[in-house]
Amino acid sequence: xxxxxxxxxLVTGFTAAMLGLFVYIKNPNRRLYRYWLLFSIAVxxxxxxxxxxxxxxxxxTALWLWRxxxxxxxxxxxxxxxxxxxxxxxxxxxxxxxxxxxVINFVFALSSFSPIFLSSTRYSFDQFYYGVPGxxxxxxxxxxxxxxxxxxxxxxxxxxxxxxxxxRRQIQYTFFGIGSGAVGGTLNFLPFFNIDIYPWxxxxxxxxxxxxxxxIVRHQLMEIQVAIRRATxxxxxxxxxxxxxxxxxxxxxxxxxxxxxxxxxxAMIPSILIITLTLRPLDRFLTQITDKYLFQKxxxxxxxxxxxxxEVLTIFELDKVTKNxxxxxxxxxxxxxxxxxxxxxxxxxxITASVGVKDTAIMFKSDAPIIYNLKHKQGYVQRDPDxxxxxxxxxxxxxxxxxxxxxxxAISFTGELIGFISLGQKKSGDLYEQEDIDLLxxxxxxxxIAISNAKLFAKLSETQxxxxxxxxxxxxxxxxxxxxxxxxxxxxxxxxQSEMFLLNYRDGIYGQLESKEVLEQAVTIxxxxxxxxxxxxxxxxxxxTFAKPNKHFQISExxxxxxxxxxxxxxxxxxxxxxxxxxxxxxxxxxxxMADRKELQEVIFNIVRNAAQAIAGSGKIVIGxxxxxxxxxxxxxxxxxxxxxxxMEKIFHPFFTTKDPGKGTGLGLFIVKQIVERNEGxxxxxxxxxxxxEFTLTFRLAKSETGASETAEHPAEKAAHA
Amino acid sequence: xxxxxxxxxxxxxxxFIRSYFEPRKYEVFTANxxxxxxxxxxxxxxxxxxIDLKMPGKHGDVVMEEIRKVSPNTQAIMITAxxxxxxxxxxxxxxxxxxxxxxxxxxxxxxxxKIKEALAHVANRT
Numbered sequence: 001x002x003x004x005x006x007x008x009x010l011v012t013g014f015t016a017a018m019l020g021l022f023v024y025i026k027n028p029n030r031r032l033y034r035y036w037l038l039f040s041i042a043v044x045x046x047x048x049x050x051x052x053x054x055x056x057x058x059x060x061t062a063l064w065l066w067r068x069x070x071x072x073x074x075x076x077x078x079x080x081x082x083x084x085x086x087x088x089x090x091x092x093x094x095x096x097x098x099x100x101x102x103v104i105n106f107v108f109a110l111s112s113f114s115p116i117f118l119s120s121t122r123y124s125f126d127q128f129y130y131g132v133p134g135x136x137x138x139x140x141x142x143x144x145x146x147x148x149x150x151x152x153x154x155x156x157x158x159x160x161x162x163x164x165x166x167x168r169r170q171i172q173y174t175f176f177g178i179g180s181g182a183v184g185g186t187l188n189f190l191p192f193f194n195i196d197i198y199p200w201x202x203x204x205x206x207x208x209x210x211x212x213x214x215x216i217v218r219h220q221l222m223e224i225q226v227a228i229r230r231a232t233x234x235x236x237x238x239x240x241x242x243x244x245x246x247x248x249x250x251x252x253x254x255x256x257x258x259x260x261x262x263x264x265x266x267a268m269i270p271s272i273l274i275i276t277l278t279l280r281p282l283d284r285f286l287t288q289i290t291d292k293y294l295f296q297k298x299x300x301x302x303x304x305x306x307x308x309x310x311e312v313l314t315i316f317e318l319d320k321v322t323k324n325x326x327x328x329x330x331x332x333x334x335x336x337x338x339x340x341x342x343x344x345x346x347x348x349x350x351i352t353a354s355v356g357v358k359d360t361a362i363m364f365k366s367d368a369p370i371i372y373n374l375k376h377k378q379g380y381v382q383r384d385p386d387x388x389x390x391x392x393x394x395x396x397x398x399x400x401x402x403x404x405x406x407x408x409x410a411i412s413f414t415g416e417l418i419g420f421i422s423l424g425q426k427k428s429g430d431l432y433e434q435e436d437i438d439l440l441x442x443x444x445x446x447x448x449i450a451i452s453n454a455k456l457f458a459k460l461s462e463t464q465x466x467x468x469x470x471x472x473x474x475x476x477x478x479x480x481x482x483x484x485x486x487x488x489x490x491x492x493x494x495x496x497q498s499e500m501f502l503l504n505y506r507d508g509i510y511g512q513l514e515s516k517e518v519l520e521q522a523v524t525i526x527x528x529x530x531x532x533x534x535x536x537x538x539x540x541x542x543x544x545t546f547a548k549p550n551k552h553f554q555i556s557e558x559x560x561x562x563x564x565x566x567x568x569x570x571x572x573x574x575x576x577x578x579x580x581x582x583x584x585x586x587x588x589x590x591x592x593x594m595a596d597r598k599e600l601q602e603v604i605f606n607i608v609r610n611a612a613q614a615i616a617g618s619g620k621i622v623i624g625x626x627x628x629x630x631x632x633x634x635x636x637x638x639x640x641x642x643x644x645x646x647x648m649e650k651i652f653h654p655f656f657t658t659k660d661p662g663k664g665t666g667l668g669l670f671i672v673k674q675i676v677e678r679n680e681g682x683x684x685x686x687x688x689x690x691x692x693x694e695f696t697l698t699f700r701l702a703k704s705e706t707g708a709s710e711t712a713e714h715p716a717e718k719a720a721h722a
Numbered sequence: 723x724x725x726x727x728x729x730x731x732x733x734x735x736x737x738f739i740r741s742y743f744e745p746r747k748y749e750v751f752t753a754n755x756x757x758x759x760x761x762x763x764x765x766x767x768x769x770x771x772x773i774d775l776k777m778p779g780k781h782g783d784v785v786m787e788e789i790r791k792v793s794p795n796t797q798a799i800m801i802t803a804x805x806x807x808x809x810x811x812x813x814x815x816x817x818x819x820x821x822x823x824x825x826x827x828x829x830x831x832x833x834x835x836k837i838k839e840a841l842a843h844v845a846n847r848t
Contacts, residue, residue: 488803492826493734499830500742509745576731576778 003127006054008202013047015209016040032087039080045073054128062121062129070112078148079105085152089159130191149182170221177211180204304332318454322353330355337404337424370399374410375417381408407432409444413452486539490532497525557592557702567604579618586625592702593632595679606672607636607695614640631698639692725768727751729759731777756780764792769844775802797840801825
């Protein structure tokens with residue numbers, strides 16, 4: 001017949017065994033875990049022993065069971081616990097004291113089979129048989145038992161004082177857990193000395209498994225990590241099942257037997273039913289809460305890599321790269337904190353992006369322990385929670401604690417440490433496993449590529465901006481010559497005519513003439529003044545429109561001939577000076593195109609200028625065009641020196657120029673191509689050295705033109721489009 | 723009557739010079755590019771030649787040199803667009819120009835005075 005003592009023993013045995021096994025399986029090689037297993041087995045033996053005892057039907061079986069429980073279980077509990085605590089506190093050397101403890105324990109264990117230990121049993125609490133001591137040896141053993149246990153607990157207390165907060169928490173849980181278990185266990189001894197208090201204390205023993213399980217799960221006690229979480233869920237499940245089963249069998253037995261007079265096994269049926277029905281939902285529920293409250297979800301490695309490739313590797317702005325890095329890591333791995341440190345020009349490592357870091361002004365010099373270790377260890381450093389380590393590790397730990405870091409991964413480029421990623425504790429409380437570290441190290445490699453890309457891009461943009469500015473200046477130079485001529489000339493004429501009239505009047509030239517004739521002269525002169533003023537205004541307007549930056553890019557229907565005229569008006573003077581003849585050969589039926597007016601002007605301006613520069617001496621530039629199906633083609637042909645075939649494919653590349661250094665920016669045609677393509681057009685070139693070059697610009701027809709184009713389309717083209 | 727040759731690709735300018743100086747008793751010859759200007763200079767041996775510096779074809783300074791060869795007594799007055807910041811002026815004066823004037827003319831009167839000066843200079847020489 002089952003009773004409370006038996007139930008408590010079962011729970012103890014079960015949970016202790018499970019906890020012991022799970023820890024051991026984590027790493028059978030670790031001595032700490034081995035001690036733990038031994039300790040757990042000892043407790044489990046006691047637990048199951050207790051259950052068996054509660055079932056024992058006769059005093060002899062009970063005595064036998066008590067002896068074995070002691071010999072293999074109870075006696076060893078404090079001894080193995082001592083071994084565990086010693087290893088936990090870093091006393092790895094087996095010293096004489098501990099050996100002595102084991103020897104004494106062995107003696108006690110042997111003695112437990114003899115009547116001097118336990119001589120007989122007595123029926124107690126109306127439930128089961130309790131052991132009876134055979135001599136003072138039992139009391140001695142009891143005192144010894146308490147002594148050993150207490151000294152272990154004292155060792156733990158001492159360790160709390162000197163441990164870091166991380167370890168302190170673990171120790172606290174261990175202390176209270178084991179402590180309560182020990183107290184419970186101690187109370188169990190009372191009936192041996194005829195102090196008949198029901199061994200409710202036995203229920204206190206599994207408290208330790210609960211507390212320690214929690215300490216493992218939440219605070220990495222014994223450095224146990226993630227996988228055990230799933231086991232917690234299932235441990236909870238099994239505990240529940242077992243509990244339900246137990247309750248029903250106990251109640252059921254009473255109910256079905258006394259009232260319905262059903263046999264025992266029938267009582268099991270409702271239990272089984274409930275368990276099968278609630279198993280899955282309970283599993284889901286438990287997984288859910290643990291996910292929610294313990295952040296148990298493992299992160300998806302693939303997801304992280306994917307995120308990194310899209311959010312970090314493809315970005316060219318340095319600030320964005322580092323910010324996206326911390327955000328990606330933080331979101332996917334769920335960290336307490338994360339930061340990216342980069343080396344600046346003063347060889348200092350500073351935070352460029354962070355989440356959850358309090359002091360963002362923190363800085364490490366090249367000789368800081370953290371930097372030194374990152375450079376010389378395998379590309380990462382991890383905080384070592386153990387305090388009994390060498391000086392280097394202690395200094396390193398201090399640096400890491402300053403930034404709240406659990407793991408730092410180096411970002412290296414061509415052998416140089418350009419920065420590092422600092423990861424704080426995972427919210428789930430898990431430690432970083434080798435899998436994590438390997439992944440993060442490879443992520444750090446992509447990070448270094450992204451960072452150096454961003455830096456190069458910034459430099460390139462700077463150079464490009466400089467070059468673009470130089471190009472602008474060159475264009476302005478061309479314009480300036482035109483400005484001077486096109487504006488100063490008309491103004492000169494205005495002035496000249498006005499001055500001439502005044503001087504003529506003063507010098508008496510008009511003396512002979514009649515007033516009417518003088519007035520006529522004046523009228524002619526004023527007419528000229530107006531004409532020239534208009535001319536100057538026209539050119540000023542044209543130039544100012546041309547020179548204004550194109551703030552609003554707008555594709556609209558554009559009359560090509562008109563835009564060409566505008567451009568040529570600006571270039572006219574320079575062309576004349578260079579003895580270059582420009583002709584416009586656009587058919588009257590040339591259709592309107594879809595483009596941004598100003599950008600089209602810019603394109604034509606640049607290509608004509610290019611053509612003019614290709615012509616040494618005198619030459620000819622022809623601007624022509626024709627319609628081609630749904631497209632309009634504009635051609636600019638010159639009879640300059642042409643482009644050699646080996647340079648043809650490079651002419652649209654940025655910074656490619658055939659001019660002497662400092663003379664050409666190499667950006668002209670590159671910019672032209674960009675503008676053309678931005679206007680949904682395309683540019684191509686044909687050239688023959690010594691003969692000349694022809695640029696062809698292709699643009700979309702204006703919508704109003706495409707109506708007609710449909711009918712004009714060649715049947716061959718129609719087939720091609722179909 | 724002093725002979726004044728004006729060479730400028732801007733027809734407006736040459737017409738303008740003629741309309742100002744003819745009533746003031748100058749014999750004015752005009753050319754709109756270098757070659758014909760040199761030809762007229764050879765033929766007419768003008769005392770003054772007003773030469774525009776920036777012309778298509780032969781540049782003004784070349785024209786000046788060639789006129790010097792065919793008409794050594796001609797005083798050249800260069801009309802320059804205001805650029806070169808004095809360097810052009812220096813160079814032209816070194817080459818033998820009598821004077822340089824910026825275009826657009828800041829003062830017609832000053833030009834007239836300079837021409838009178840040049841004529842006096844020629845008169846002193848011969």
